[in-house]
Amino acid sequence: MKRTRNMEPDAKIGIGEHLAYGFGGSSYSIISALFSSYLLIYYTMVVGVDTMLATSVLAASKLFDGVSDLVMGYIIDHTKSKYGKAKPWILRFIVPTVICTILSFSMPHDMGRMAQIIWIFITYNLANTVCFTVINVSINALKVSQLAVL
Numbered sequence: 001m002k003r004t005r006n007m008e009p010d011a012k013i014g015i016g017e018h019l020a021y022g023f024g025g026s027s028y029s030i031i032s033a034l035f036s037s038y039l040l041i042y043y044t045m046v047v048g049v050d051t052m053l054a055t056s057v058l059a060a061s062k063l064f065d066g067v068s069d070l071v072m073g074y075i076i077d078h079t080k081s082k083y084g085k086a087k088p089w090i091l092r093f094i095v096p097t098v099i100c101t102i103l104s105f106s107m108p109h110d111m112g113r114m115a116q117i118i119w120i121f122i123t124y125n126l127a128n129t130v131c132f133t134v135i136n137v138s139i140n141a142l143k144v145s146q147l148a149v150l
Helices: 015-047 051-077 087-092 094-104 113-149
Strands: none
Touching: 015 051, 015 094, 015 113, 051 087, 051 113, 087 094, 087 113, 094 113
């Protein structure tokens, strides 16, 4: 039997749905704080990358991040699935997000300077520009679609 949602304007959202959105938003906030606070400390103090070099690579990567949000919004708008537009993207990118996050904090210490730049650029962009963007834009699309229903 298919469960249907009460579409009345005064319909109540269940505790399960509140928890699902809360955990989704909280997990993204935790990973975002981890990347914005500790990644630069890891690169400079643990691995020994020059501060100016690490911050330059991360700052340049933010340009790609702004474009990736627009691209992912377009992709979600054109997704057709029996699970909706956004949910398939969240499910597809859970494992890649975990892997890319671990790789970002797993730089080998004995790399040359150019290899360090390449490592930082690739892992940071895979994690932040690709995986986090897919998850975050998808979660926000789900929130907006739920608001539209209510």
